[in-house]
Amino acid sequence: MPRPTFRLPRARVVVASLAVFAELLGLMPSLSAQPATQAPVPSATTAVTDRAPATGCRFVPERMDDFAWENDQVAFRTYGPALRANPEDSGIDCWLKRVPYPILDLWYSGEKRGVSYHQDHGEGYDPYHVGSSRGCGGLALWRDEKMVLSDTYVAWRVIERSPERSVFELDYLYPATSGEAPIAETKRISIRLGEPFCRIEASFTRGGQAVADLAIAIGITTHDGKAKPTFDPQKRWMSCWEVIDKSGLGTGVVLGGSFKAAKLIEIKPQGPDTGHVLMITQTNASGVLSYWAGYGWEKAARYKTSADWEKALQNKAK
Numbered sequence: 366m367p368r369p370t371f372r373l374p375r376a377r378v379v380v381a382s383l384a385v386f387a388e389l390l391g392l393m394p395s396l397s398a399q400p401a402t403q404a405p406v407p408s409a410t411t412a413v414t415d416r417a418p419a420t421g422c423r424f425v426p427e428r429m430d431d432f433a434w435e436n437d438q439v440a441f442r443t444y445g446p447a448l449r450a451n452p453e454d455s456g457i458d459c460w461l462k463r464v465p466y467p468i469l470d471l472w473y474s475g476e477k478r479g480v481s482y483h484q485d486h487g488e489g490y491d492p493y494h495v496g497s498s499r500g501c502g503g504l505a506l507w508r509d510e511k512m513v514l515s516d517t518y519v520a521w522r523v524i525e526r527s528p529e530r531s532v533f534e535l536d537y538l539y540p541a542t543s544g545e546a547p548i549a550e551t552k553r554i555s556i557r558l559g560e561p562f563c564r565i566e567a568s569f570t571r572g573g574q575a576v577a578d579l580a581i582a583i584g585i586t587t588h589d590g591k592a593k594p595t596f597d598p599q600k601r602w603m604s605c606w607e608v609i610d611k612s613g614l615g616t617g618v619v620l621g622g623s624f625k626a627a628k629l630i631e632i633k634p635q636g637p638d639t640g641h642v643l644m645i646t647q648t649n650a651s652g653v654l655s656y657w658a659g660y661g662w663e664k665a666a667r668y669k670t671s672a673d674w675e676k677a678l679q680n681k682a683k
Contacts, residue, residue, distance in 0.1 A: 416466040419528035420556050424521055428473055432521055434531060434554065437465040438561045438667070439659055440489075441501070443535065444517045452638070455515045455537055456500035456586070457658060459616065462489035463665040489665070492609050498638040499584025501616045502658025504567060506539055506548065507580040507645055515539045515550060530557045546572045548579070561667070562619070562659030562681060568652055575652030580627075580645065583656060585616050587631070587640040592616070594642040595675060596629040602678040603629055603644050606671035613663035615674030618644060619681045621655035657681055 418437035425431035430445025440460035444453040460482070462468050468489065472482040482491050497514075499505065505512035515537040524532040532555040541547040549570050556563040569576045585605050587594065592607035601620035606613060620626060627645045634640030648654050661668030661677060668674045 417528070418465040418558060419467050420526075420531040420558060421467050421469055422523060422526060422531040422533045422554075422556070423469065424523075425469075425473055427477065430517075432518065432533070432535060433460075433469050433473075434533065434556050434563065435460070435462065435467060435469055436531075436556050436558050436560070436563075438462075438559070438665070439556075439563070440468060441563060443500075443503075445521075446517055446519065448517050452497040453495065454497055454517055456495040456498050456503040458491070458495045459493040459501050459614075459660045460489065460491050461493065461614070461660075461662045461664070463662065464488045485664075489662075493614070494588060494638075495586065496638040498586035499582075499641055499643075500586055501660055502565065502618050502656070503584055504550070504552075504654075505582045505584060507582040507643075512582050512584070512641075512643075513539060524553070528558070530555060532556075548576060560659070560681075561661050561677065562657040564655065564657050566653060566655040569648055569654075570652060575648075575650075577648060577650045577652055579648040579652065581647060581654055583618050583620075583644045583646065583658075584641045585618060586638065587634070587642060589634040589637065590640045593671070594631050595671070596642070597679070597682075598626045598629050600679060600682040601626055602682045603642055604671070604675055604678055605642060606674060613668075613670065615661045615668055615671060615677075617659060617674065617678045619657045619678055620644065620646060621657075623649065624654060624656070 420436045422434035425433055430447040431442045432445060433442035440462045442458045442460060476482055480486065484490055505514050518535040518537055520536040522534045524534060535552045537550040539548040551568045553566045554563055569579050587605060588607060592605035595604045602617060604615060604617040606615045624646050630643050632641045632643060646654060661674040663669055668677065
């Protein structure tokens with residue numbers, strides 16, 4: 366996919382210019398990862414001793430600019446500027462955890478020591494492949510019955526980080542169309558204790574102005590058709606259930622109450638990472654779309670069957 370050329374929205378031009386100038390002088394890190402609140406980065410030998418349930422989110426420069434977040438039930442990550450030349454883009458990855466205490470720092474620091482988070486050592490692991498797919502709740506513009514993807518995020522900001530709630534933002538840019546400025550997206554993601562979802566509020570602008578009634582596809586990968594999809598357009602949710610390493614996994618999306626699903630469709634795989642279920646919706650008058658994305662893993666002992674997981678989605682949609 367060609368990389369977009371773009372002009373930043375007007376409100377950010379001065380900030381970006383100063384940042385680029387400072388970057389050239391070596392006064393600050395790359396523009397692609399400017400924090401509002403700097404998250405501590407543990408070393409490869411960090412020992413995490415606090416095992417109290419808590420939320421968390423942080424930029425992960427030691428692993429190719431990932432950005433990761435979690436609560437006591439679920440963990441996620443998405444991909445950053447260091448992976449711009451790779452297949453990964455704006456999809457959302459599920460880290461399957463089965464302990465209530467934080468695992469992000471443990472797993473990333475363990476990986477540096479040769480303890481792979483792709484293997485379950487008792488806390489869970491990462492078997493969920495994303496690649497260039499939407500993963501669990503990634504977005505795309507919907508044009509001419511096709512998805513138009515952004516690349517990896519271009520900037521991040523931590524808004525709040527506490528044991529009870531963590532909130533952050535990620536900025537994305539979409540390819541420009543002929544005669545029009547590119548569309549920019551800011552995802553504000555929040556996660557609280559006690560539920561298998563994170564809330565995502567995505568704002569879309571063009572030239573600094575909100576883009577109302579913009580057609581958006583919210584996607585879940587079917588892992589090349591291995592996952593079984595279920596839809597409930599009236600109650601605004603969709604789900605996939607699959608078996609990974611002999612254990613069931615449900616992924617799902619629930620639209621915010623003021624939004625409607627124009628249609629729900631399944632795209633059959635035509636190659637790696639192309640199989641999806643999609644919920645087609647649109648932004649409101651403020652150029653905003655909100656929804657929840659999450660998962661339930663059988664091995665974590667909360668959701669044993671697809672029916673259990675679908676009930677959780679139904680309850681969230683009430």
